[in-house]
Amino acid sequence: xxxxxxxxxxxxxxxxxxxxxxxxxxxxxxxxxxxxxxxxxxxxxxxxxxxxxxxxxxxxxxxxxxxxxxxxxxxxxxxxxxxxxxxxxxxxxxxxxxxxxxxxxxxxxxxxxxxxxxxxxxxxxxxxxxxxxxxxxxxxxxxxxxxxxxxxxxxxxxxxxxxxxxxxxxxxxxxxxxxxxxxxxxxxxxxxxxxxxxxxxxxxxxxxxxxxxxxxxxxxxxxxxxxxxxxxxxxxxxxxxxxxxxxxxxxxxxxxxxxxxxxxxxxxxxxxxxxxxxxxxxxxxxxxxxxxx
Numbered sequence: 001x002x003x004x005x006x007x008x009x010x011x012x013x014x015x016x017x018x019x020x021x022x023x024x025x026x027x028x029x030x031x032x033x034x035x036x037x038x039x040x041x042x043x044x045x046x047x048x049x050x051x052x053x054x055x056x057x058x059x060x061x062x063x064x065x066x067x068x069x070x071x072x073x074x075x076x077x078x079x080x081x082x083x084x085x086x087x088x089x090x091x092x093x094x095x096x097x098x099x100x101x102x103x104x105x106x107x108x109x110x111x112x113x114x115x116x117x118x119x120x121x122x123x124x125x126x127x128x129x130x131x132x133x134x135x136x137x138x139x140x141x142x143x144x145x146x147x148x149x150x151x152x153x154x155x156x157x158x159x160x161x162x163x164x165x166x167x168x169x170x171x172x173x174x175x176x177x178x179x180x181x182x183x184x185x186x187x188x189x190x191x192x193x194x195x196x197x198x199x200x201x202x203x204x205x206x207x208x209x210x211x212x213x214x215x216x217x218x219x220x221x222x223x224x225x226x227x228x229x230x231x232x233x234x235x236x237x238x239x240x241x242x243x244x245x246x247x248x249x250x251x252x253x254x255x256x257x258x259x260x261x262x263x264x265x266x267x268x269x270x271x272x273x274x275x276x277x278x279x280x281x282x283x284x285x286x287x288x289x290x291x292x293x
Contacts, residue, residue: 011292014034014039015031018065019065020065023063024063032053033046041255042224042254045258049075053071076292077284080260080288085241085266087213089122095205096113096179096214097211098110098182100216100217100218101229104230105245109217109245112143112276113243114126114147115148116279117179123179124180124181127152127165127167127168128152128154128183129161129201130186131154131160134157141153150177152164161185161197163204173209182205202214213268216265220246220256221246240265241266241267241269242267244282247272
């Protein structure tokens with residue numbers, strides 16, 4: 001039961017009894033498998049991790065669960081560190097396209113990301129280019145204001161998203177604003193394809209400057225279902241990094257590793273709460289230390 005309830009910050013609860021035993025035995029591996037599967041690592045990754053750990057335990061001739069705990073941390077950290085989680089924001093302006101299906105928390109994530117950047121004294125402007133939803137424009141404007149960022153709104157309802165993106169980058173270049181965050185649609189109610197719309201935004205921006213990052217926002221609580229929904233963005237939008245939201249409560253810690261290995265795209269930001277300050281950069285070492293406390 002504990003394994004099925006495991007979350008990013010409570011997987012250690014599912015493992016506590018296992019690590020408290022005096023020795024490593026057959027039940028240790030059964031318990032570990034149940035905990036990892038329950039934490040949404042997936043069967044393939046779980047099998048690989050256990051095979052790796054069993055080989056290490058044999059190689060070092062240890063029967064101490066404390067050694068196994070350390071090896072588990074090292075294995076997870078090593079696998080999570082294979083991709084570079086550093087945000088590439090050195091260009092001026094550094095333009096970031098935020099993409100993802102509706103409902104994953106993309107708009108609020110933009111506000112939190114703006115606050116994250118403002119905490120490092122970076123000037124930020126947000127482009128409200130999800131012009132097909134009036135509510136999205138108002139929502140992102142509210143979050144930008146809370147974060148202390150500038151906002152560029154559509155000049156009329158239903159304005160071409162690419163023109164809003166153009167105006168946002170133009171403002172940043174004119175006024176020397178360092179970071180540009182552009183909200184984009186997660187779904188369109190028009191005949192034009194969503195990926196075509198994103199492609200148009202990219203082309204318009206790239207006529208002015210390079211795009212620093214294309215960040216795909218995923219709701220960690222939806223697991224594999226959420227990843228399937230976002231597959232079109234991964235295939236067509238030139239995604240350079242992942243942002244995982246809702247990595248608290250019922251979220252599954254193993255999804256962090258599973259999604260990175262499945263997509264081959266690094267996780268760059270993680271959101272662990274509802275507050276405007278609850279978005280941080282992704283650091284494998286810190287994540288694993290909290291995961292396996």
